[in-house]
Amino acid sequence: AVAAKMAALGGGGTRWRQAWLPTLQLLRRGSKAVTRHWKAMHLQRQKLMAVTEYLRPRPALPPRCLPRPSPQGQQEDGQARVLRRQVEETLRASRMVAVCQYNSMPDEDLATFRHYLRKHDIHVKFVLNEIVRPVLEQSKFRNLLPLFVCRNILLVSPEPRAREMLRVLRGVPQVNLLGACIDETILSRRGVENFAQLPSLEVSQGQTVAALSLLSSQTSSLLQRGPAHLTALLDEHIRRLRDTGGATEPPPG
Amino acid sequence: PAGPGGVAVPRAGLKKLALPPDYSGITIPEKPKLKFMDKVPAVPKVQREPRQLRDIRGPSQVATDFTEGQYGILALGGGYLHWGHFEMIRLTIGRSMDPKNMFAVWRVPAPSKPVTRKSLGHRMGGGKGPIDRYVTAVKSGRLVVEVGGHCEFGEVQPFLARVAQKLPFPAVPVSRESLQEMRREEEEKRLDNQNPWTFERVVTSNMLGMRKYLSPYDLQLKGRYWGKFFLKHRV
Numbered sequence: 001a002v003a004a005k006m007a008a009l010g011g012g013g014t015r016w017r018q019a020w021l022p023t024l025q026l027l028r029r030g031s032k033a034v035t036r037h038w039k040a041m042h043l044q045r046q047k048l049m050a051v052t053e054y055l056r057p058r059p060a061l062p063p064r065c066l067p068r069p070s071p072q073g074q075q076e077d078g079q080a081r082v083l084r085r086q087v088e089e090t091l092r093a094s095r096m097v098a099v100c101q102y103n104s105m106p107d108e109d110l111a112t113f114r115h116y117l118r119k120h121d122i123h124v125k126f127v128l129n130e131i132v133r134p135v136l137e138q139s140k141f142r143n144l145l146p147l148f149v150c151r152n153i154l155l156v157s158p159e160p161r162a163r164e165m166l167r168v169l170r171g172v173p174q175v176n177l178l179g180a181c182i183d184e185t186i187l188s189r190r191g192v193e194n195f196a197q198l199p200s201l202e203v204s205q206g207q208t209v210a211a212l213s214l215l216s217s218q219t220s221s222l223l224q225r226g227p228a229h230l231t232a233l234l235d236e237h238i239r240r241l242r243d244t245g246g247a248t249e250p251p252p253g
Numbered sequence: 254p255a256g257p258g259g260v261a262v263p264r265a266g267l268k269k270l271a272l273p274p275d276y277s278g279i280t281i282p283e284k285p286k287l288k289f290m291d292k293v294p295a296v297p298k299v300q301r302e303p304r305q306l307r308d309i310r311g312p313s314q315v316a317t318d319f320t321e322g323q324y325g326i327l328a329l330g331g332g333y334l335h336w337g338h339f340e341m342i343r344l345t346i347g348r349s350m351d352p353k354n355m356f357a358v359w360r361v362p363a364p365s366k367p368v369t370r371k372s373l374g375h376r377m378g379g380g381k382g383p384i385d386r387y388v389t390a391v392k393s394g395r396l397v398v399e400v401g402g403h404c405e406f407g408e409v410q411p412f413l414a415r416v417a418q419k420l421p422f423p424a425v426p427v428s429r430e431s432l433q434e435m436r437r438e439e440e441e442k443r444l445d446n447q448n449p450w451t452f453e454r455v456v457t458s459n460m461l462g463m464r465k466y467l468s469p470y471d472l473q474l475k476g477r478y479w480g481k482f483f484l485k486h487r488v
Contacts, residue, residue, distance in 0.1 A: 033468065034306035034331070034480045041479070044466040048455060049476060054488055055447035080267055130266050 083131045090125060091139060094156035098165060098180035098192070099147045102126075105174045113172050120164040122157040143186055147178045162196040276403040279323075285356035287343040287398065290363045292336040293387055298367050301381050308366075309333070309481045311474055313392035316360045322401030324409045324428045325360070331481035332422035333388035334397075335364060342398060342416055349412035355402035364389050391422065393483035406431070422481070443488055451488060452476030 031039055041049070091097060105113070114124050129148050136145050153175070155165060160182045169177055180192050187195060198204070309331035319325060346357050364387035371382035391397065397420070400409050406428045413426035427435070453475045455463050464471075477487045 032306060033470075034310045036481075038482065039480050042466045044463065048452065048463055048466075049487075052448065052450050052452040052455060052476060052488075054442060054486070057445045057447050077267065077269065079270065083267075128267055 080131055083128070084135055087125075087127060087132055087135050088139070090123075090154070090156050091135070091141065094123075094158055096122075096155075096157045096160045096162070096165075096180065096182045097141075097144075098155040099144060099178045100153050100155060100169070101176045101178055102151050102153045103174040105172070109172070109174075113168065113175070116168045117155065117165065120157070120161045120168075121159060122155050122161060122165055125154040125156060127152065127154055140184070141181060141186075144179065144181060152178070160195075162192055166193065166196050274405060279402060281354065281356045281402050285352045285402070286347045286350075287357045287359060289343065290336065290339040290359070292364070294363065294365050298384070301369055301384060302367055306481075308390035309392060311392060311470070311478050312483075313395035316395045319396070319399060319429050319432070320360075321358050322356070322399030324401065324406055324413065324426065325399040326397045326413055326417050326420075326424050327427045327432065328391050328395050328397055328420070328422050328424050329393055329485065330422035330424075330483050331390075331392050332420070333366075333368070334361060334391055334421070335368075335386050335388045338420060339364070341419055345412060345416050345419075346398065346400070349415075350400065350409075351402075351404070355400060355404050355409070358399045358401075360396040360399055361389050361391060366390060393422070393478070393481075396427075397424065423483075446488060453488075 031037075033039075117124055127148075129152075132148050133145065136142060136148065157165075162180075162182065166177075169175055177189050177192060179189065180187050182192075182195060199207070311331075313328075350357060366388050367384040368386055368388050369382040370385035371379075398416075400413065410426050417424035417426055452471075454460075456467060456471050456475070468474075475488070477484050
């Protein structure tokens with residue numbers, strides 16, 4: 001039996017081998033290992049492939065339920081730095097800063113608008129919110145932050161020329177005044193209108209001086225009121241005496 | 254960006270100006286177009302060779318990485334390329350590329366393996382047929398052509414995709430970065446697989462006597478290859 005087995009195996013050598021090759025391999029199945037078509041797999045192999053498939057890791061909490069990570073590692077854009085510096089300089093150098101909402105205007109109208117404002121020494125600056133917001137947060141204009149939401153422009157000027165600005169803005173419907181910061185005082189739209197109706201600085205200074213010196217100007221007339229009254233009474237008395245009798249000599253004095 | 258009231262206010266932000274790509278280290282050779290490949294090698298073979306389909310099976314060990322160019326076509330399956338394919342590749346790429354700024358390089362040798370074919374309509378028997386044509390064997394994971402020069406992947410990808418579609422095996426256009434990305438993803442997938450039972454583990458330890466139904470080559474192929482096909486979704 002052993003000899004027959006050896007012969008059937010075709011072992012070649014005479015030594016008894018533990019490992020053996022099956023005589024009838026799977027050559028019955030027809031095609032070779034590498035075929036042009038998709039060779040059908042043995043069922044056991046199909047089962048093995050199904051069992052050993054890739055399973056995706058599923059975290060207990062899906063990543064979309066977690067808070068979104070803030071964008072980190074944003075490269076500092078040189079252009080953004082330049083624009084930020086420009087905004088800081090304009091804010092520092094101007095006494096009046098007005099924030100207006102800007103809706104798109106025709107180009108020629110925009111040019112006319114800028115021309116009229118430039119005549120009163122008011123400069124128009126287009127600003128991007130993403131640049132202005134960090135600048136404002138660090139500066140003293142923190143309370144102007146809620147104004148910088150939509151598309152807006154800044155009207156800056158070294159002098160507080162509110163009346164001329166309002167006159168020009170009234171003629172342009174596409175630009176709406178939202179708020180202003182004049183001489184480090186934040187004003188709303190109504191506040192700017194009231195500010196515009198105020199008299200100018202020189203006139204108000206003169207008025208203040210006049211009000212203060214009113215009492216002192218009245219002092220001299222107050223002091224002279226007694227003797228002036230006496231003088232008036234005596235004059236009246238003389239007049240009456242002259243009228244009554246010219247013969248009677250006036251009393252000495 | 255939320256406006257007042259929590260309503261999102263869409264806006265265009267500052268334009269991010271990206272620098273143009275730097276092509277300083279890339280020189281375009283004198284003959285930028287693909288070389289002509291012969292149909293038959295200079296010394297045609299007299300002795301007909303056995304089929305040896307094992308040169309199609311499994312992953313490729315040669316020409317798996319980029320050498321000169323930046324973009325190429327990666328084979329995702331095994332197959333034979335004959336002269337017709339070579340001409341198609343040469344002419345399409347030659348037509349679509351700009352020889353002043355781009356160059357292309359073959360990564361497969363000229364056809365050298367003789368393939369026989371019996372005349373049509375005859376019965377089996379009568380010996381091996383005469384040599385019909387010569388082919389080159391390509392295994393999966395091999396680069397077929399490489400393209401480089403002062404160009405970006407977006408310029409090169411359309412015509413490489415058209416060429417890749419016409420090849421006898423599945424192929425994709427790749428760049429250096431995309432190939433690296435592909436390999437990294439594969440590695441990640443292998444590492445974060447939640448299934449404790451992997452093909453490799455079952456085969457190497459012969460669990461349940463599985464090796465009776467598997468080939469000894471499956472120890473190296475690890476269930477990712479079946480015949481000439483490359484199973485991309487496995488592990």
